[in-house]
Amino acid sequence: MRIAIAGGGLGGLTLARVLHRHGIDAVVYEREAGRSARAQGGSLDLHPESGQRALTDAGLTGRFRSEARPEGEEHRILDPAGRTLVHHRPPPGSFSGRPEIDRRALRDLLLDSLPGDAVAWGHRLVAATPRPGGGFGLTFDDGHRADCDVLVGADGARSVVRPLLTDAALSPVATLVELSIGDADRRHPDLAELVGPGNLWCIGVRRILAAQRLGEGTIRVGISLPADDRHLDAYRSRRALLDMFDGWDRRLTALIEAGDGPPIPRRIEAMPTGTRWVHRPGVTLIGDAAHLMPPVGEGANQAMLDAAELAAELAGSPADPDAAIQAYEKAMFARVHPIAEMSARVQAMMLSPTAADDIVRFFTPRAEPAAAD
Structure with a gap:
């Protein structure tokens, strides 16, 4: 065979x-x-x-x-003003959850x-x-x-x-723009502290600015936007991306400014x-x-x-x-x-208009019902 x-x-x-x-x-x-x-x-x-x-x-x-x-399972969700909405911390050294690799x-x-x-x-x-x-x-x-x-x-x-x-x-479901920040601990310690050892999501209206720590110290930045008919070249400008996040806390948009190379956009599709x-x-x-x-x-x-x-x-x-x-x-x-x-x-x-509220509910553990007497 x-x-x-x-x-x-x-x-x-x-x-x-x-x-x-x-x-x-x-x-x-x-x-x-x-x-x-x-x-x-x-x-x-x-x-x-x-x-x-x-x-x-x-x-x-x-x-x-x-x-x-295992520490890479840490996950923080912020709003555009930089306020923490959700902060999940895994048990130290535990493989019982979903460790990152x-x-x-x-x-x-x-x-x-x-x-x-x-x-x-x-x-x-x-x-x-x-x-x-x-x-x-x-x-x-x-x-x-x-x-x-x-x-x-x-x-x-x-x-x-x-x-x-x-x-x-295949049908388009989103547009993703990626950037990379190498050697973040030494070159951008403030951003390294912001992202932490795992994942960071900053959620606005129909857009997400996310960052993820890799084991070798690189931070990968991803911008998620609704799918549209614009040519991907429209997302290759760092200035255009910063304009999309106008009014957001500067600590968050610094993730876009610190990217080592040009933004790399691609269509996200699904069957x-x-x-x-x-x-x-x-x-x-x-x-x-x-x-x-x-x-x-x-x-x-x-x-x-x-x-x-x-x-x-x-x-x-x-x-x-x-x-x-x-x-x-x-x-x-x-x-x-x-x-x-x-x-x-x-x-x-x-990527909905109410994403922040919906995602907070999604990631907030439900309380167990009280036991009957």
Whole structure:
């Protein structure tokens, strides 16, 4: 059974790792030239029931705990005047919640757990063609070709594999503008203190200015705005961004001013909630390729859980991979649907005119009802 995994992100690498633990080989085809070809983004909070569970199946819990930062779970929410609305502090050193780990560290952890030839770098998939006897012929942008019996699309939002199963269209849900502040403790100690060890959200009317501490000391800044028809170039000006936050406390807008390079804008898109497809032999999807959601904390966690569950099914039915894929898809559709609905509601809430009040209610623990006498 030749298994090809399109995409070497967290989902694809988790799938390869769990399969490897079961003695099943797979090749991950990744378009990047190598593990250091580009920055991997910010940090993630791994949830016990999904991301951490997948790492347990991968046999990597110990290494995860050596790299993760429980203190990164600290979360502050401010209003535009800089007043604290919510301040969550995790128990010191506790892994019982959702500890943060840098994406780069998590990806390296997974890569280091695989044989050296498990990832084919510099292979950007451009076409997957059904073969008469089953399986697929793969074509890559450099003309290289390969065959497989089972193809797993772990290739993200712009998946090349997805059209084999569904024509679901992506819809814009927000605009995100990112900046980065390197060596913040030394160069901008006031901003480092403002952000703290975890996440900071500053919530206004239909806009959020957020910042996140990475383990190596960088602060990643993100500006979330409603999706609109403006060209992305309109968000590349630092001055234009500062004008959007006119009247906000200068301590907060200093996060925009301190960015090391030009602002980097991108559209945030999502698939229709409840997207499903009719099973097709020899092919399936995991992660964003299967269920692209707004980025509210579930995407990477669900991708890793998809991978662990698919690997378990394939390992349990090595002689009948199609039965394994069908079982995985049935369970995945049922699991992801309510999570995708919740993610869409949270995304809409975060950019609503009443976002501050709504989010404070969302993050404020409900009091337990008094016991009856």
